Amino acid sequence: MTDFGDQATLTIDLDALVANWRRLGALAPAAECAAVVKADAYGLGAARVGPALFAAGCRRFFVAHSGEALALRAALPASTGAIIHVLHGPGPGGEDDLAAAGIVPVLSTPGQIAAWQAAARRAGRALPAALHIDTGMNRLGLTAAEADQVTADASRLDGIALEFVMTHLACADEPEHPLNTQQRDRFAAWRQRFPGLKGSLANSAGIFLGPDFHHDLLRPGIALYGSNPLGPAAGPRGDAAKMAQVVHLQGKILQVRSVDSGMTVGYGAGYIVEKPSRIATIAIGYADGFTRSLSSRGFAVIRGRQGHMRVPIAGRVSMDLITLDVSAVPDGDCRPGDAVDLIGGGVDIDAQAATAGTIAYELLTQLGRRYRRIYTGAAA
Numbered sequence: 001m002t003d004f005g006d007q008a009t010l011t012i013d014l015d016a017l018v019a020n021w022r023r024l025g026a027l028a029p030a031a032e033c034a035a036v037v038k039a040d041a042y043g044l045g046a047a048r049v050g051p052a053l054f055a056a057g058c059r060r061f062f063v064a065h066s067g068e069a070l071a072l073r074a075a076l077p078a079s080t081g082a083i084i085h086v087l088h089g090p091g092p093g094g095e096d097d098l099a100a101a102g103i104v105p106v107l108s109t110p111g112q113i114a115a116w117q118a119a120a121r122r123a124g125r126a127l128p129a130a131l132h133i134d135t136g137m138n139r140l141g142l143t144a145a146e147a148d149q150v151t152a153d154a155s156r157l158d159g160i161a162l163e164f165v166m167t168h169l170a171c172a173d174e175p176e177h178p179l180n181t182q183q184r185d186r187f188a189a190w191r192q193r194f195p196g197l198k199g200s201l202a203n204s205a206g207i208f209l210g211p212d213f214h215h216d217l218l219r220p221g222i223a224l225y226g227s228n229p230l231g232p233a234a235g236p237r238g239d240a241a242k243m244a245q246v247v248h249l250q251g252k253i254l255q256v257r258s259v260d261s262g263m264t265v266g267y268g269a270g271y272i273v274e275k276p277s278r279i280a281t282i283a284i285g286y287a288d289g290f291t292r293s294l295s296s297r298g299f300a301v302i303r304g305r306q307g308h309m310r311v312p313i314a315g316r317v318s319m320d321l322i323t324l325d326v327s328a329v330p331d332g333d334c335r336p337g338d339a340v341d342l343i344g345g346g347v348d349i350d351a352q353a354a355t356a357g358t359i360a361y362e363l364l365t366q367l368g369r370r371y372r373r374i375y376t377g378a379a380a
């Protein structure tokens with residue numbers, strides 16, 4: 001691949017993505033494995049991620065907004081039978097457009113149900129939808145009282161062809177949290193009210209909670225993209241949920257300089273050099289989504305001839321640049337033009353997110369637009 005002199009490269013491995021999707025599906029062989037590709041596939045590009053998963057056999061996708069659904073529809077091969085669900089449901093007035101595009105919304109309020117029914121009447125046919133019932137998250141979904149009303153009177157769903165009923169776990173990444181089994185049991189009880197209808201409960205972490213969380217349809221997001229859904233805090237138990245690495249963010253070294261003790265590095269002069277040091281300047285900053293909270297806390301990895309060397313970020317992350325203390329790295333392994341890993345490669349995405357005080361979800365969805373993006377793998 002030609003290098004145009006780009007100083008920051010984001011490589012997205014579509015083979016690893018597909019391997020993760022297959023692996024999650026294999027954990028629940030009786031269930032269908034969908035893919036959550038909201039927020040532009042967690043920042044990685046839904047127009048590339050969607051078709052790659054489709055080619056691997058994925059036939060069901062979840063996005064958050066109607067606009068994302070219509071964009072994904074256009075990116076997937078035409079009339080393929082891929083089903084796209086909008087987690088937020090149709091926006092008021094957007095029902096007819098969604099119905100015409102064959103998008104299947106997730107309905108979460110009595111108002112959305114009524115509006116989708118009205119759209120079905122206008123269309124002169126039953127319209128497919130999914131139903132979201134809240135079981136403890138208190139964010140989206142019918143409340144227990146609303147769900148009671150809807151299930152008590154079958155006419156409330158006239159004209160709607162329900163494909164499945166779903167709920168969402170609040171604490172799936174904390175396997176011992178009591179809310180997990182409460183939500184599981186509440187969901188099982190709700191499903192009794194919809195005999196024969198499919199159910200969907202598990203996000204990425206939920207898949208690892210065991211078979212009674214699987215139901216008929218899995219909704220993984222973050223694990224597809226290479227983050228361990230049980231998080232870095234899960235310890236040895238988390239090893240079971242280690243995913244193939246999808247994202248590799250590399251920045252190039254622009255300069256390496258010697259700095260005497262007593263001098264400072266970067267804005268605010270807050271990083272004081274205690275002994276003569278070498279500082280490497282890298283062409284990535286907060287404008288690229290490399291968050292400022294990594295200032296003097298985050299790290300990079302230099303892949304030297306003696307192996308991987310972890311080097312600390314020295315001083316503040318600025319808009320276009322970061323500075324690394326590379327004093328411990330042999331000269332020959334750290335020259336202008338050399339690449340350093342900031343996410344992926346030698347850097348665990350969840351560890352970098354944790355040092356930033358956030359989670360891989362946020363690190364990925366903030367990734368900037370200025371990187372040279374390279375998609376690799378058979379589907380690229």
Ligand SMILES: *Cc1c(COP(=O)(O)O)cnc(C)c1O
Binds near residue numbers: 203
């Ligand atoms: C985002 C989302 C998912 C995917 O969650 P991950 O933790 O990324 O696997 C699944 N279901 C719903 C309702 C969501 O909002």
